[in-house]
Amino acid sequence: MKHLKSILLLLLIAFSPTFAQAEEASEEELNIPEIVLEHLSDSYEWHIASYEGKHLSIPLPIIVRSENSGEWHLCTAHTLPEGFFFNTERHGKIYETMPNGEVIRPLDLSITKAVAQIWIVVIVLITVFLYCANWYKKRDAKSDAPKGFVGIMEMLVVMINDDVVKSSIGERHYRKYAPYLLTAFFFIFTTNIVGLIPIFPGGANVTGNINITLFLAVCTMLAINLFGNKEYWKEIFWPEVPLFLKAYPIPVMPVIELFGVFTKPFALMIRLFANMMAGHAVILSFTCVIFLGWSMGVGYGLGLNLFSAIMLLFMNCLEVLVAFIQAYVFTMLSAVFIGLAHKEHHAE
Amino acid sequence: MIISILAAEGLAQLGCGIGAGIATIGAGLGIGKIGGSAMDAIARQPEATGKIQTNMILTSAFVEGCALFAIAACAFLIK
Numbered sequence: 228m229k230h231l232k233s234i235l236l237l238l239l240i241a242f243s244p245t246f247a248q249a250e251e252a253s254e255e256e257l258n259i260p261e262i263v264l265e266h267l268s269d270s271y272e273w274h275i276a277s278y279e280g281k282h283l284s285i286p287l288p289i290i291v292r293s294e295n296s297g298e299w300h301l302c303t304a305h306t307l308p309e310g311f312f313f314n315t316e317r318h319g320k321i322y323e324t325m326p327n328g329e330v331i332r333p334l335d336l337s338i339t340k341a342v343a344q345i346w347i348v349v350i351v352l353i354t355v356f357l358y359c360a361n362w363y364k365k366r367d368a369k370s371d372a373p374k375g376f377v378g379i380m381e382m383l384v385v386m387i388n389d390d391v392v393k394s395s396i397g398e399r400h401y402r403k404y405a406p407y408l409l410t411a412f413f414f415i416f417t418t419n420i421v422g423l424i425p426i427f428p429g430g431a432n433v434t435g436n437i438n439i440t441l442f443l444a445v446c447t448m449l450a451i452n453l454f455g456n457k458e459y460w461k462e463i464f465w466p467e468v469p470l471f472l473k474a475y476p477i478p479v480m481p482v483i484e485l486f487g488v489f490t491k492p493f494a495l496m497i498r499l500f501a502n503m504m505a506g507h508a509v510i511l512s513f514t515c516v517i518f519l520g521w522s523m524g525v526g527y528g529l530g531l532n533l534f535s536a537i538m539l540l541f542m543n544c545l546e547v548l549v550a551f552i553q554a555y556v557f558t559m560l561s562a563v564f565i566g567l568a569h570k571e572h573h574a575e
Numbered sequence: 576m577i578i579s580i581l582a583a584e585g586l587a588q589l590g591c592g593i594g595a596g597i598a599t600i601g602a603g604l605g606i607g608k609i610g611g612s613a614m615d616a617i618a619r620q621p622e623a624t625g626k627i628q629t630n631m632i633l634t635s636a637f638v639e640g641c642a643l644f645a646i647a648a649c650a651f652l653i654k
Contacts (some may be wrong), residue, residue, distance in 0.1 A: 323600045392630065494640045501643040561634065 259523055263511045267432050267504060268318055269341045271304045275427055284426070287343055291321055292334040317540075341439065344431035348417045355380065387558060388413050395562035400569045404562070407450055411443060412502045419503060419550030423510075423543060434553075435504035437467040437496065442498035447561040452488065454570035463488065463572065491564050495557060502553050513538045587652070595649040602642030606635045 251390070275287040286303035291311060301306045306322070307313075314322040331367065332372050361379045392403045413488045421429035435440055457565045463484040466473060513535050520531030536572050613631040617624050 388626070394629075494644075497643055498636065498640050499646055501647050505646075550634065556632060559629070559633060560636060 228318055236444075241302050257518055259512065259513070259515045259519065262515055263508055267435065267507055269339045269436060270319065271313075271321070271337060271339060273343065273427065273431075287338050287340065289321065289337040290335070291323075291337065294323055294331055294333050295325055338430045341433050341436055344418070344421065344429070344433050345439075347428055348414065348421055348433075351421075352413055352417060369550075375393040382415075384409060385396050387555075391555070391559045392562050395559060396566040396569065397571075400566075404450060404452070404565050407446070408558050408562055408565075411446070411561065412554050415443070415557055416498065416551060416554035419554060420547065422503070422507070423546055423550065432504065432507050434499055435507050437500045440496045440500040443491040443499070443557070447495060447564065448488075450561070451564050451568045453490070454565075456570070458570040459568040495560055499553055502549060507548055509543050510539065510546065513542060543571070583602035588623050591652045594609075595646050598642045598645030598649070599632045602638055605641075607639065 417434045516535040521528035
């Protein structure tokens with residue numbers, strides 16, 4: 228109680244403009260939306276820190292194919308070949324100037340920050356699971372119970388496999404899909420968690436990048452539709468509704484159902500993307516509050532620092548929860564949709 | 576003329592903000608109802624907690640999905 232009062236007093240002092248030393252406009256204007264968007268987007272180098280105008284960053288390989296000459300270039304962001312430039316109007320992507328002055332986007336297969344981050348996650352996952360698999364190989368799986376790290380991994384795998392995959396798809400078909408769904412879960416979960424680490428081996432906004440969630444959603448869509456059984460397709464094209472709804476004059480129900488085939492994965496894509504991007508954006512905004520506060524004066528700086536630190540701690544804890552829930556929800560919804568595509572024939 | 580253009584832009588931004596807010600209200604109501612009912616159900620049948628929780632998360636994911644569509648649309652419109 229005592230502490231609460233003193234904290235409140237400190238906040239009160241900090242927020243009252245009389246105590247704050249009104250500093251005249253600082254040299255460089257803080258552009259918070261730009262900073263946040265820059266951190267959210269993919270980039271050609273892995274920026275770590277800046278100090279007095281000097282940037283410390285890990286260069287990542289840029290691989291572009293020139294539309295002009297047709298040859299491939301391998302370089303870094305600092306040694307960009309002639310004719311290429313970073314187009315600031317188009318999110319800093321590489322563009323090429325043709326001899327006739329036209330500006331086009333060349334074929335760009337660069338190892339960007341997001342790609343590097345995915346590779347790091349993949350290496351982590353392979354190490355973890357090969358280690359766990361090794362444990363089971365050496366021992367008798369029936370009698371020995373795993374402890375420690377292997378135990379945690381077994382708990383997670385069994386939880387997803389039994390509670391999500393098996394119960395949503397059903398005893399008969401779940402084995403075929405369990406590898407894909409478990410991979411999706413652990414990939415999304417690890418990328419989400421690693422994305423919350425602010426410095427080098429993490430911090431890239433991978434699952435908050437719509438291209439990656441699009442790919443995951445397309446995988447789920449293929450898993451649903453390629454192996455759907457006869458009942459599933461019958462439900463779509465010839466559902467049990469009155470004839471005028473499904474054949475003549477307008478086949479309303481088939482159109483709606485066919486639309487549903489695409490909206491399900493679309494919702495998966497948007498859900499994961501929006502949740503992770505919003506989380507990153509909120510954390511970055513609270514970080515920017517610190518700089519905003521200090522640019523307004525010492526009093527504001529101290530007060531807003533305190534506020535920002537508390538909110539950042541809270542948001543980061545919340546994001547750890549969200550990271551798990553989103554991976555869980557993605558896996559569960561994929562499993563439910565796959566389960567719907569394996570409907571058992573029910574007698575009328 | 577200029578004032579009306581500026582006002583129109585301001586109104587557009589206002590619309591984005593209000594749209595996001597309404598979407599959030601809807602999602603809040605929906606998820607609140609799901610959570611409340613789930614709590615009721617768990618209080619009545621504590622042994623079914625696991626099943627209820629799974630379905631609760633699943634249903635709230637659907638509601639949240641709708642809200643996120645709206646919020647994504649508003650976020651893309653806002654400047």
